[in-house]
Amino acid sequence: MKKTIQLFVFLFTLTVLAQNYQVDLNYYLPQDVTYNQNIPTPKSIIGHEVGDWHITHDKLAQYMYALANASDRITIEDRGTTFEGRPLLLLTITSTANHNNLENIRKNHVALTENGSSSLNTANMPIVVYQGFSIHGNEPSGSNAALAAAYYLAAAQGTKIDELLNNTVILFDPSLNPDGLQRFAYWANMHKSKNINPDPNDREYGEVWPGGRTNHYWFDMNRDWLPVQLPESRARITTFHNWYPNILTDHHEMGTNSSFFFQPGIPSRTHPLTPKLNQELTGKIGNYHAKALDEIGSFYYTEENFDDFYYGKGSTFPDINGSIGILFEQASSRGHAQESDNGILTFPFTIRNQFTAALSTLEAAVGMRTEILDYQREFYNNARNEATGGAIVFGDEKDAAKAYHLAEILKRHKVKVHELKQDFSANGKNYKKGFGYVIPKNQRQQRLVKAMFEKRTSFQDSLFYDISAWTLPLAFNLDYTESATMSQAGAEITDLQMNRPSVPNASNYAYLMEWHEYYSPKALNLILQEGLRAKVGMTPFSIENKEYDYGTVMIPVQNQKLQGANLLKFLTKVSRETGVKFTGVQTGLTKGIDLGSSQFRAIETPKVAILVGDGVNPYDAGEIWHLFDTRYDMHITKLDTRSFGRADISSYTDIIMPASWGGGLDKDDTEKLKTWVRNGGSLIGYRNAGRYLNSNEFLKMKFKTSQDTAKAITFEQRQNYFGAKGIGGAIFDTKLDRSHPIAFGYKNNTLPMFRNTTLFVEADANSYNNPIQYSNNPLLAGYISKPRLEELKNTVPFKTNGLGRGQVIYFTDNTNFRAFWYGTNKLLMNAIFFGDEM
Numbered sequence: 001m002k003k004t005i006q007l008f009v010f011l012f013t014l015t016v017l018a019q020n021y022q023v024d025l026n027y028y029l030p031q032d033v034t035y036n037q038n039i040p041t042p043k044s045i046i047g048h049e050v051g052d053w054h055i056t057h058d059k060l061a062q063y064m065y066a067l068a069n070a071s072d073r074i075t076i077e078d079r080g081t082t083f084e085g086r087p088l089l090l091l092t093i094t095s096t097a098n099h100n101n102l103e104n105i106r107k108n109h110v111a112l113t114e115n116g117s118s119s120l121n122t123a124n125m126p127i128v129v130y131q132g133f134s135i136h137g138n139e140p141s142g143s144n145a146a147l148a149a150a151y152y153l154a155a156a157q158g159t160k161i162d163e164l165l166n167n168t169v170i171l172f173d174p175s176l177n178p179d180g181l182q183r184f185a186y187w188a189n190m191h192k193s194k195n196i197n198p199d200p201n202d203r204e205y206g207e208v209w210p211g212g213r214t215n216h217y218w219f220d221m222n223r224d225w226l227p228v229q230l231p232e233s234r235a236r237i238t239t240f241h242n243w244y245p246n247i248l249t250d251h252h253e254m255g256t257n258s259s260f261f262f263q264p265g266i267p268s269r270t271h272p273l274t275p276k277l278n279q280e281l282t283g284k285i286g287n288y289h290a291k292a293l294d295e296i297g298s299f300y301y302t303e304e305n306f307d308d309f310y311y312g313k314g315s316t317f318p319d320i321n322g323s324i325g326i327l328f329e330q331a332s333s334r335g336h337a338q339e340s341d342n343g344i345l346t347f348p349f350t351i352r353n354q355f356t357a358a359l360s361t362l363e364a365a366v367g368m369r370t371e372i373l374d375y376q377r378e379f380y381n382n383a384r385n386e387a388t389g390g391a392i393v394f395g396d397e398k399d400a401a402k403a404y405h406l407a408e409i410l411k412r413h414k415v416k417v418h419e420l421k422q423d424f425s426a427n428g429k430n431y432k433k434g435f436g437y438v439i440p441k442n443q444r445q446q447r448l449v450k451a452m453f454e455k456r457t458s459f460q461d462s463l464f465y466d467i468s469a470w471t472l473p474l475a476f477n478l479d480y481t482e483s484a485t486m487s488q489a490g491a492e493i494t495d496l497q498m499n500r501p502s503v504p505n506a507s508n509y510a511y512l513m514e515w516h517e518y519y520s521p522k523a524l525n526l527i528l529q530e531g532l533r534a535k536v537g538m539t540p541f542s543i544e545n546k547e548y549d550y551g552t553v554m555i556p557v558q559n560q561k562l563q564g565a566n567l568l569k570f571l572t573k574v575s576r577e578t579g580v581k582f583t584g585v586q587t588g589l590t591k592g593i594d595l596g597s598s599q600f601r602a603i604e605t606p607k608v609a610i611l612v613g614d615g616v617n618p619y620d621a622g623e624i625w626h627l628f629d630t631r632y633d634m635h636i637t638k639l640d641t642r643s644f645g646r647a648d649i650s651s652y653t654d655i656i657m658p659a660s661w662g663g664g665l666d667k668d669d670t671e672k673l674k675t676w677v678r679n680g681g682s683l684i685g686y687r688n689a690g691r692y693l694n695s696n697e698f699l700k701m702k703f704k705t706s707q708d709t710a711k712a713i714t715f716e717q718r719q720n721y722f723g724a725k726g727i728g729g730a731i732f733d734t735k736l737d738r739s740h741p742i743a744f745g746y747k748n749n750t751l752p753m754f755r756n757t758t759l760f761v762e763a764d765a766n767s768y769n770n771p772i773q774y775s776n777n778p779l780l781a782g783y784i785s786k787p788r789l790e791e792l793k794n795t796v797p798f799k800t801n802g803l804g805r806g807q808v809i810y811f812t813d814n815t816n817f818r819a820f821w822y823g824t825n826k827l828l829m830n831a832i833f834f835g836d837e838m
Contacts, residue, residue, distance in 0.1 A: 004586070006135050006681075007507065008596040012474040012810065013441075014250070016579075017362060019106050019335060020350075021022055021337055021346055021348070022049065022051075022052055023049065023051060023348045023408070025041055025042070025043070025049060025050060025151070025354060026197045026222050027051075027348060027556075028050065028145075028148040028348075028351065028352050028355045029151075029152060029153070030156075030359070031160070032156055032160065032566075033156040033158040033160055033161055034157045034158060035153045035154075035155040035156060035157065036154075036156075036157055037157035038070065038422065039067070039070050039071055039127055039151065039154045039759045040063075040066050040067070040070055041061055041151060041155075042148065042151055042397070043740065045058040045059075045063045046060075046062065046063055046147075047059075047065045048400055050144060050145075050147045050148050050348070050351060050388045051144060051346075051347050051348035051351050052798060053185075053189050053192065054140050054142050054144065054184065054185040054189050054347075054507075055140070055143060055147060055181075055185060055187040056181075056182055056186070056189075056338075057086055057175055057178040057179075057181050057182040057185070058182070058817045059352070060143060060146070060174055060175055060181075061086075061087055061089055061146065061174075061178075062414060063147060063150070064076060064089055064091060064150060064174055067091070067150055067151070067154045067756070068091065069488075070154065070338055071154040072096045072099065072749075073093055073094065073095065073096065073099070073153065073154055073165060074091050074092070074093050074153075075089050075091070075099065075152075076089060076091050076092075077092075079235040079236075079238065079239065080231055080234070081231065082178050082179045082215065082231060082232055083179065083215065083216035083217060083231065083802060084178075084179045084182075084216050084218060084340055086178035086179060086182065087178070088231070088232060088235040088236075088479075089173070089174060089175070090171060090172065090173055090235075090239055090527050091150065091170075091171075091172035091173075091174070092169065092170070092171060092172070092684045093150075093153045093154070093163070093165070093169075093170040093172050093759060094165055094168060094169045094170060095165040096167070096745065098126060098165070098166065098169060101143065101203040101267065102169070105126060105169060106169075106242070108125060108517075109126075109169075109243065109244065110119060110242075110243070110244055112125075112244070112373065112376050112377045112380070113244050113322060113376065113377075113380045113444060114380070115384065115443065115444075115806040116627040117377045117380070117381070117698075117824065118377075118381075120372055120377070121366070121753075122361070122369075122370045122373035122377070123370055125373055125582055126166070126167050126169050126370075127167060127168055127169070127246050127247070127365045127366070127369040127372060127373060128168075128169045128171065128174065128243050128244070128245040128246050128247075128371075129169070129171065129245055129246065129249070129361065130171040130174040130239070130240065130245040130247070130248040130249070130250075130770070131146075131149070131170060131171070131172050131173065131248075131249050131250065131267070131358055131364050131753055132176045132236065132249065132250055132251065132314060133145065133146045133173065133174055133175060133176060133251045133354075134146075134175055134176060134177060134180075134181055134251060134252075134745065135176035135221050135222045135250065135252070135314060136177065136180065136213045136214075136220070136221075136222065136253070137177045137179065137180020137181040137182070137183055137184045137213060137214070137215075137441075138180065138183075138184040138207060138211055138212035138213045138253075138254035138332075138334070139213070139251075139252050139330075139332060140181060140184055140185065140188070140253075141251070141253055141330050141332070141333075141347070141350035141353070141354045141475045142231065142251030142252070142253075142328075142330075142354050143174055143175045143181055143350045144285055144347075144351045144354075144359075145251065145351045145352075145354035145355040145358060146172070146174040146175070146311050146601070147174075147356055148170075148173065148351065148355045149172075149358045149359070150172060152355075152414060153170065153715070155166075156201070156824065162364060163603075164363075164366055165364055167365075167366050167369055167371075168362060168365055169243075170362070171243060171245060172240060173236060173239075174396040174638070176221065176236065176250075176314075177214075177221055177232060178217055178232075178501060179215050179216045180212045180213060180215055180221075181212065182212075182215055182422060184207065184211070184212025184213075185212075187204075187207050187208070187212060187717025188204060188334075188335050188336065191203050191204035191335070192335070192336055192773060196335040196336045196337050198339045198344050199299040199339065200256070200338055200339055200471065201216050202285045202335075202706060202759055204334075204335040204336070205335045205338055206307070207430075209613050209614050209616070209618065210613075210618035210621075210622070211618070212609075214618060214619070214622065215230060215231075215232060217621055217622045217623075217625055217626040217629075217630075218618040218621060218622025218625070218818065219619070219623070219626070219739075220818075221233060221618060221641075222250070222252075222314050223310075223312050223313065223318075223466065223818055224311055224312065224818065224819075225311070225312050225313060225314055225317035225471065226310075226311050226312035226317060226409075226451075226452070227312060227414045227470075227714065227804065227818060227819065227820035228285040228409055228413070228834065229819040229820055230819070234412065235610060236410055237538045238412070239414070239415065240317075240318075240321070241412075241414045243377070243537070244321065244322060244323065245318070245323055245325055246323050246324065246372045246373060246375075246376055246665070247285070247318075247323065247324050247325075247326065247364075247365055247366070247372065248315075248317075248318040248323055248324070248326070249316065249325075249326045249328065249357075249358065249361050250313075250314035250325065250326065250327050250328065251328045251330070251354050251357070251747070252327060252328060252329045252330070253329065253330050253331070253332035253350070254329040254330070254331060254332065254777060255297045255332065256331055256332055256333065256334060256338055256340045256345060257329065257331065257340050257341040257342065257789075258300040258329070259275070259298070259300055259301060259331055260293065260298055260299065260300040260301075260328070260329070260330050260331065260353050260357075260548075261300065261302065261304070261305065261306060261327070261328065262286055262289045262300060262302055262303055262326065262327070262328050262329075262357060263282050263302065263303075263305045263306065263308065263325075263326050263327050263348045264279050264282045264283050264286065264303055264308065265288065265303065265304060265305070265306040265308050265316060265327070265465075265805050266303060266304065266306070266461070266463075267279065267303060268460045268461040269307030269308065269309050269460075269461045269464065269465070270307065270308040270309065270516070271308060271309045271310075271311065271316070271319070271349065271451070272460075273320060273447055273450065273451050274308060274316075274319040274320065274378065275382075277375060278319050278324060278375075278379075278402045278475060279308070281324055281368070281371070281372060281375060282317075282324055282326065283302075283362070284298065284364075284368065285324065285326065285364040285368065286302055287359075288360040288361070288363050288364035288367070289357055289360045289364075290357050291360070292357070292359065292360035292363070293353065293357070293360075296350075296352065296353075296356060298353050298356070299323050304734075305329075305465075306327055306329065307324070307461075307463075307465045307466075309464055309465065309678075310464070310465070310467055310468075310470070310545050311448075311451050311467070311470075311703040312467075312470060312818075313327075313466060314327075315327035320443075320447055320448050320632055321449050322375075322376045322379035322380055322383075323376065324372065324375075325626070326356050327676050328776070330350050330353050330354055331345055331350065332345075332350065333345045333347045333349075333350050334631065335347070339633075348761050349510075350760075353513035354691050362577075365761065366471075370666055375395065377818060380444060381705070383444070383446055383447045384442075384446075385795060386446070386447075387441055387442040387443070388441050388442065388473075389441065389442055389485065389486075390440040390441050390442075390482060390483050390484045390485055390683045391438045391439055391440050391441055391482070391483045391486050391487070391488070391489060392429055392438070392441065392449070392453060392481070392482055392483075392487070393420070393426070393436060393437070393438050393480060393481050393483055393488055394406065394436060394437060394439075394473050394478045394479065394480035394481075394631055395431050395432065395435045395436020395437060395478060395479060395480075395751045396436070396477075396478050396479060396516075396742055396747070397429075397431065397432040397435050397436075397479075397747075398429045398435075398514070398516035398517070398747050399516050399517050399518055399698070400434060400435045400498065400499035400517070401498060401517055401518035401579055401580060402476045402477065402478060402518045402822050402823070403435055403436055403437060403476070403478055404475065404496070404499065405476070405518075405823075406437075406472055406476045406478060406824060407437045407493070407496055408454075408496060409452075409472065409820075410439065410449075411439075411493070411496050412614055413448055414444075414445060414466055415439065415443070415445045415448065415449055416439070416440055416443045416445075416492060417437050417439055417492070417493050417496070418437065418438040418439075418440065418486075418491065418492050419433070419434075419437065419438070419489075419490040419491055419493055420432070420433045420434070420435075420436040420438060420489075420490060421433070421487075421489060421490035422488070422490075423490055426481045426483070427481050429481065430479075431453070431481075431488070431579075433490075434499040434804070435499065438486070438488055438489040438490075440486060440489065446725060449550065449836070452470075452471070453471060453472065453473060454744075454781075455471050455474070455731075455780055455781040456468075456469065456781060456783060457779055457780075457782070457783075458531060459783050461787065462722060462724035462783060463728075464728040464729070466728065466729065466732055466754065467729025467730070467782070467784075468729055468782040468783040469729065469730045469731045469780075469781035470729075470780045470820075471731060471780070472820075474731050474752040474780060474781065474823070475731075475752070475754070475817075475821050475822065475823055476822045476823050477746070477748075477751060477752060477822070477823025477824070478823070481810075481819050482702060483711070490576070495687075498579055499579065500576065500579055501575055501579065501580070501582075503572050503575070503779075504571050504572060504575060504582040504583065504584050505583070505584040506565075506568050506584055507557060507568075507584025507585055507586060508564075508586070509530075509556075509557055509584075509585055509586055509587060509588060509595075510554050510555060510557055510584075510585055510588065510595055511554070511555040511557070511567075511571055511582045511583065511584050512543075512548060512552055512553070512554055512555075512582070512583045513552065513554075513555070513581070513583075513586060514548060514549060514551075514552055514553075514743050515536075515549070515550075515551035515552060515553060515744050515745035516549065516582070516746075516747060516828070517578075517579065517580045518822060518825070519578040519579055519580055519631075519632075520553070520573065520578075520580050520630070520745060520826075521632050521829035521832075521833065522577075522578045522580075522632040522633055522634070522827065523575070523577075523578040523580040524553055524603070524833060525573050525606070525632060525633070525634050526577070526578070526607040527555060527571075528603065529605065530561065530562070530570065531561045532555060532560055532562065532567075532570075533555070533556060533559070533560060534553050534554065534566055534603045535549065535553070535556070535600040535601055535602050535603060535836070536551060536552070536553055536554075536600065536601055536603055536741075536744070536833070536834060537550070537552040537553075537554065537593060537599065537600050538593070538599045538601060538739075538741075538837065539551070539588040539592060539593050539739070540552075540592055540601055541591060541592030541593050541594075542590060542591045542592060543585055543587070543590040543591070543595075544585055544586070544587070544764070545581070545822065549738075549745075549747070550739055550743070550744050551741070551744025551745050551830075552736055552835070553603070554570070554600055554764035555567075555582075556595075565837065567583075588677040590819055591722060599787070600738045600838055601636065603833055603834075604653060604836065605653075605654050606634075606653045606654055606832050606833065607635075607636065607637075607651055607653050607654070608628070608635070608636045608637070608653065608654045608655075608656065608832060609636065609637040609638070609639045609649065609652045609654070609655045609656070609731050610624055610625065610637070610638055610639065610655070610656040610657075610658065611639055611641055611656065611657050611658065611664065611665075612625075612638045612640055612641070612658075612663065612746060613640040613642055614641050614642060614664055615641050615660050615661060615664025615665070616658055616659075616660055616661070616664050616727060617658055617660060617661055617665055617687075618643060618658040620658035620659045620686060620687065620814060621638075623814070623816040623817065623818065624636070624816055624828070625638065627819070627825060627828070631825070632829070636656075637652070638819060639662035640740055641665060644665060644669050644672075645666075645668055645669050645672065649673075649676050649677075649681075650676070652676075652680065652681060653682060653832075654681070654683075654684060654688070654831075654832050654835065655673070655676070655681060655682075655683055655684070655691075656684045656687065657683065657684065657685040657687075657689045658686050658687075658689065659687035659688050659689060659814070660688060660689055660692065663691075670696050673698075673755045673764070674696070674698060674803070676806070676808055677698065677803045677804060677806035677807070677827065678803055678804025678805060679804065679805060679806065680805040680806050681806045681807075682801075682803075682806060682807045682808075682809060682826070682831070682832075682835040682836070683698060683740065683764060683806070683807070683808050683809070683837075684810075684811075684831050684832075685698075685699075685809070685810045685811070686810075686811050686813075686815075687757050687759065687811070687812065687814060688757065689810070689811060690703070690759055690761070690799075690810050691703075691759075693808060695808055697709050698803060698808045699800075699801055699803070699808040699810055700801075701762075701797060701799055701810070702761065702762040703759060703760060703761055704757065704760040704761075704762060704785070704791050704795065706725070706788075706791065708725075708787045719816045720756055723786055725758070725787070725788060726758060727755055727756055727757065727758055727783075727784055727788060728756060729754065729755075729756040729782065730754075730755060730756075730779065730780075730781065730782025730783055730784050731752050731753070731754055731773055731779075731780045731781040731782055732752070732753055732755055732778040732779060732780060733750055733751075733752060733753075733774070733775045733778045733779075733780050734748065734750065734751050734752075734753050734774050734778070734791065734797065735748060735750060735772070735773050735774075735775055735776065736748070736749050736772060736775060737767075737768070737770070737771040737772075740768075740771030741834035741835075741837045741838050742771050742798060742800070742809075742827060742830050742831065742834075742837070742838060743771055743772065743830070744826075744834060745826050745830065746761050750775070751772065751802060751823070751824070752780055752816075752823060753772075753797055753813050753824060754813060754814065754817045754821050755792075755797070755812070756813075756814065756817075757812060757813065760791050760792055761795055761796050761797070761799055761810075761812055762795060762796070763794060763795060763796045763798070764799075769799075769800065770796050771796070772793060772796060772797055772798040772827075773796050774792055774793060774794060774795050774796070774797065775793075776788050776793050776794060777793075778792055782790035796812075797812045797813045798811055798812075798827075800835075807836065807838060809831045809835060809838070811827065813829075815827045815828055816821060816828065
């Protein structure tokens with residue numbers, strides 16, 4: 001009977017709202033308190049009621065500043081800017097008395113995570129809650145609910161709100177993704193009719209590519225909490241580690257025909273490093289959400305669909321840091337109102353659910369305050385008790401930059417890192433001072449370090465909402481080893497700086513640049529863009545008592561645009577900008593190929609384009625755009641598939657085809673692209689673009705097809721059966737032929753590669769055509785089913801062949817995954833600079 005009444009209330013509410021889509025602020029606000037008339041309402045600042053229009057980020061920021069100016073409960077800070085220059089705001093909301101003692105409260109709270117915390121009395125400490133809204137810009141009910149929630153916290157009056165503010169410090173992040181929110185609000189508002197049309201076929205409910213979900217470079221920022229590669233992530237991670245909040249909430253949206261989800265997720269899909277008590281407390285907090293949603297007649301569910309495994313998500317990252325992460329997923333109206341299986345779903349209704357969950361979180365925080373504070377203290381006490389002595393050493397004797405960037409991530413997470421005291425060797429690998437680092441195992445963040453470095457291959461469940469492996473030293477392709485002592489550790493690093501090479505010695509003959517360093521492509525591009533000639537060595541050689549590997553770049557002194565001292569000055573500038581070392585040599589006579597040999601091949605100045613738009617996966621495209629633009633400072637032209645037929649592509653040396661979500665190019669476009677390749681262009685395809693390349697005879701490949709059939713699988717089990725056959729994201733070992741140009745710059749004969757596809761390409765009969773090949777025992781970390789693992793063995797993630805005067809290059813795997821897979825970025829750069837030599 002209770003469920004029947006709830007359903008009636010739910011449908012009645014939707015019916016009423018279908019007749020009148022406009023609501024006033026009281027629709028959201030509790031009526032068990034009074035409201036301070038001196039606090040500005042959202043409408044008084046932004047010019048419309050919450051939910052009438054989709055809030056743009058500029059108006060959202062305007063209102064948050066207005067609240068901070070009007071209320072002594074709120075302070076506001078600008079923690080930086082997005083790629084598009086929008087502020088990353090944080091409101092700190094608590095009682096006036098707490099504000100007057102805020103720094104002491106913060107220090108005492110952080111002390112809970114440190115040694116000696118047993119002396120702290122949690123009964124007298126406020127609980128800290130981080131509330132974050134709409135990390136996906138086209139899931140806007142969160143940030144719109146932030147308007148009402150912030151007003152409530154500033155204006156509500158009475159015993160209830162006093163108790164809340166006295167016992168809580170709220171870190172209030174009204175928009176985790178300002179650029180995406182602005183992009184989506186523009187779309188939804190642009191298509192709003194005076195008479196709102198809830199027909200799902202209306203253009204309002206179908207954004208154009210790439211949509212508002214992502215940030216400026218089309219990244220899903222809810223996957224960046226652990227890697228911390230984006231400015232928005234860096235701001236919130238700084239806040240997190242500055243406070244170590246006890247609860248962190250992450251407000252999302254899901255499909256229109258759903259209801260409302262809150263954690264815990266599926267129990268069997270919780271990461272084993274997350275304490276059991278964490279999930280018990282999450283469930284206990286969930287009771288507060290259920291009660292609040294019951295009171296307004298909203299349906300919800302828990303322990304389905306979503307999990308708590310990948311620590312790079314906002315709702316899971318807190319769990320490895322002594323906090324409790326909570327995911328909210330609200331059915332999305334994707335506009336102002338939309339027909340759904342549950343009736344007409346209005347935008348105000350979605351906002352009210354998010355608002356209600358935001359308040360029920362705070363109610364739970366107050367009600368469970370000491371219990372959750374004590375949990376945080378015990379989390380770190382137990383972590384210290386688990387800690388063993390010794391250290392993890394990581395580095396790359398040929399590449400200081402990759403090691404530096406991993407150390408950079410560790411430092412952002414308050415992990416203690418030491419410099420390497422001296423050069424040493426272990427397990428056949430050389431570690432070089434300035435090119436490696438030491439992590440003590442016995443430290444506060446030892447559980448987080450374990451989560452970053454472990455290579456897990458066994459799991460309770462075979463399904464994952466996101467990736468199943470992210471082992472960071474493998475992602476960076478770094479050597480690493482565990483030591484029983486700290487004997488290799490030098491001083492702890494407090495100010496991390498990248499190792500910089502010495503000034504090049506002058507030469508009247510040639511300068512040499514090894515290709516090992518991560519930023520070697522950036523340096524080469526600067527040289528070529530300056531109009532200087534450069535050549536690449538196809539085989540190793542030694543000169544003046546130094547050995548040079550495959551792919552060494554030579555810059556001749558003679559017949560150059562810059563001469564003598566000017567050339568040296570320019571190369572010195574390039575070296576300082578990139579960290580890449582140049583060595584001046586005085587002779588062309590070597591052991592191996594001489595510098596005048598035909599085995600030094602001229603390098604063409606690249607002009608690169610990438611296909612974007614309808615049919616293209618925006619994540620993959622954005623990662624490539626980001627790599628070129630922010631890491632290597634290289635131009636890359638974005639060619640829209642809608643206008644490809646009209647574009648003059650004759651001047652491009654390379655065109656990249658990212659993974660696709662459907663047909664982006666028609667028959668005429670395909671013929672145009674093929675003609676361009678035949679005339680000398682290099683076409684580089686990724687992931688399921690391989691199907692297109694194969695079927696349109698750009699590059700013939702043989703894909704393996706799965707032979708296993710479902711046996712003893714019921715209808716109910718079929719979804720899990722197919723899910724377990726997928727590869728959501730795992731790490732695999734490959735063998736490298738280092739003499740092939742695609743492998744230039746890699747010092748080891750193996751390379752860890754990330755894979756989240758089930759495209760298996762059979763190896764070529766000629767071994768020299770398989771420069772990268774999965775080994776016979778390839779699984780390094782993550783989940784893959786046994787049948788899939790058998791299919792993967794000895795296949796190849798890379799194929800290339802000539803077509804006319806051009807080249808077609810294909811990767812089955814994403815070599816640029818989420819901007820933190822530094823270890824395989826150079827594969828794409830090798831394809832760009834050395835594709836003609838393949």
